[in-house]
Amino acid sequence: xxxxxxxxxxxxxxxxxxxxxxxxxxxxxxxxxxxxxxxxxxxxxxxxxxxxxxxxxxxxxxxxxxxxxxxxxxxxxxxxxxxxxxxxxxxxxxxxxxxxxxxxxxxxxxxxxxxxxxxxxxxxxxxxxxxxxxxxxxxxxxxxxxxxxxxxxxxxxxxxxxxxxxxxxxxxxxxxxxxxxxxxxxxxxxxxxxxxxxxxxxxxxxxxxxxxxxxxxxxxxxxxxxxxxxxxxxxxxxxxxxxxxxxxxxxxxxxxxxxxxxxxxxxxxxxxxxxxxxxxxxxxxxxxxxxxxxxxxxxxxxxxxxxxxxxxxxxxxxxxxxxxxxxxxxxxxxxxxxxxxxxxxxxxxxxxxxxxxxxxxxxxxxxxxxxxxxxxxxxxxxxxxxxxxxxxxxxxxxxxxxxxxxxxxxxxxxxxxxxxxxxxxxxxxxxxxxxxxxxxxxxxxxxxxxxxxxxxxxxxxxxxxxxxxxxxxxxxxxxxxxxxxxxxxxxxxxxxxxxxx
Numbered sequence: 117x118x119x120x121x122x123x124x125x126x127x128x129x130x131x132x133x134x135x136x137x138x139x140x141x142x143x144x145x146x147x148x149x150x151x152x153x154x155x156x157x158x159x160x161x162x163x164x165x166x167x168x169x170x171x172x173x174x175x176x177x178x179x180x181x182x183x184x185x186x187x188x189x190x191x192x193x194x195x196x197x198x199x200x201x202x203x204x205x206x207x208x209x210x211x212x213x214x215x216x217x218x219x220x221x222x223x224x225x226x227x228x229x230x231x232x233x234x235x236x237x238x239x240x241x242x243x244x245x246x247x248x249x250x251x252x253x254x255x256x257x258x259x260x261x262x263x264x265x266x267x268x269x270x271x272x273x274x275x276x277x278x279x280x281x282x283x284x285x286x287x288x289x290x291x292x293x294x295x296x297x298x299x300x301x302x303x304x305x306x307x308x309x310x311x312x313x314x315x316x317x318x319x320x321x322x323x324x325x326x327x328x329x330x331x332x333x334x335x336x337x338x339x340x341x342x343x344x345x346x347x348x349x350x351x352x353x354x355x356x357x358x359x360x361x362x363x364x365x366x367x368x369x370x371x372x373x374x375x376x377x378x379x380x381x382x383x384x385x386x387x388x389x390x391x392x393x394x395x396x397x398x399x400x401x402x403x404x405x406x407x408x409x410x411x412x413x414x415x416x417x418x419x420x421x422x423x424x425x426x427x428x429x430x431x432x433x434x435x436x437x438x439x440x441x442x443x444x445x446x447x448x449x450x451x452x453x454x455x456x457x458x459x460x461x462x463x464x465x466x467x468x469x470x471x472x473x474x475x476x477x478x479x480x481x482x483x484x485x486x487x488x489x490x491x492x493x494x495x496x497x498x499x500x501x502x503x504x505x506x507x508x509x510x511x512x513x514x515x516x517x518x519x520x521x522x523x524x525x526x527x528x529x530x531x532x533x534x535x536x537x538x539x540x541x542x543x544x545x546x547x548x549x550x551x552x553x554x555x556x557x558x559x560x561x562x563x564x565x566x567x568x569x570x571x572x573x574x575x576x577x578x579x580x581x582x583x584x585x586x587x588x589x590x591x592x593x594x595x596x597x598x599x600x601x602x603x604x605x606x607x608x609x610x611x612x613x614x615x616x617x
Contacts, residue, residue: 190202251278270387513540
């Protein structure tokens with residue numbers, strides 16, 4: 117059309133139409149050209165050669181005075197310098213000469229210089245995934261979501277295992293940190309659930325598995341034994357090279373994104389128990405594994421056969437039970453039944469529990485508690501010490517474990533009330549006897565609700581009233597059978613001479 121330049125696209129469209137047999141008139145019309153322009157294209161006067169690039173500047177170079185003499189030597193000495201750093205350098209050394217409008221120019225100039233003269237970059241070599249060769253483990257944190265159990269914030273990690281070839285996945289909720297017991301339990305669960313072991317197991321330089329302080333890579337004794345038991349070759353990626361563990365690192369995001377979306381659909385992040393939360397995670401993992409079922413069916417026959425049984429997935433400790441019927445382990449105080457006082461017990465420390473042994477016999481199992489970085493932990497069960505405490509209730513008031521001896525918020529509120537209304541001795545005696553009744557009658561929750569409801573109604577029930585209502589002991593009057601002798605027998609007794617020695 118007159119007055120408008122003919123574009124390369126119009127020329128290419130015209131030539132395509134001509135190749136398809138169109139006349140000059142028809143091809144010109146379809147291309148938005150005049151018939152005269154079509155004749156010029158056919159004669160070679162117009163062609164599709166690109167317009168030569170401009171070789172001159174349209175404005176003065178704002179960095180002309182400093183680029184070659186100042187900035188390039190700095191880049192040659194330290195190629196990792198950022199454009200913003202160089203811009204701030206100019207601000208400091210050439211005040212009021214370079215404003216913010218120069219920054220974008222400097223960014224483009226530095227980028228072009230690094231392409232032509234910068235150092236060589238690290239090359240990523242994509243690896244061939246061989247079925248049955250590699251399994252990977254790592255721990256990850258679910259961010260952006262607060263999980264609660266019965267309303268209490270639940271701080272935890274997720275142990276994540278993945279087969280590199282098929283993408284088959286296993287995940288376990290970890291109550292504590294990256295420990296050997298967490299790694300061992302999670303890995304063994306994954307191996308047994310998948311039905312076989314890969315040739316190699318890789319971790320992300322976990323402190324639980326590797327001695328990170330050693331200059332030479334060295335497996336810890338326990339991790340080495342674990343790998344030997346399953347015929348695994350233990351390996352790790354180089355420190356600071358997370359991409360070498362990319363098969364599991366990338367899968368972290370997929371797993372956590374699925375969990376977050378499922379929680380949104382669920383409409384709640386509170387669970388009734390740890391087991392309920394683990395079941396939720398298992399459901400997410402099952403859906404992931406359904407999508408990789410075909411490749412896992414290819415990989416499953418190539419996994420190594422598992423041994424006949426699991427190996428130890430716990431740490432071993434020996435503890436002495438103190439006179440306070442407790443022991444300390446991993447900065448946590450645990451109470452035990454008072455009959456254990458003075459005994460040295462053997463502890464198998466799992467990720468979620470402690471099993472206590474006397475000799476070769478297990479005598480108790482306790483849920484594991486984790487200390488925080490700033491505060492020691494406690495696992496106190498009033499039932500372990502209530503038989504002694506009920507004999508000396510005054511010890512309750514200043515006991516170091518006083519608040520931990522109260523099992524529920526209801527009992528805390530009851531104690532606050534009686535401590536403020538009764539004299540100190542009666543208050544201690546009341547709450548201790550209440551705890552004793554809760555332990556012996558196994559009515560902890562119902563008793564607490566009854567007393568608290570009575571207090572809210574303006575009356576504190578006595579210990580006797582509570583005993584009558586909740587005690588399972590019933591007083592039984594024994595039946596005594598007495599034999600009545602004949603009166604003649606007494607007369608005969610009087611006739612017998614008394615012999616004196």
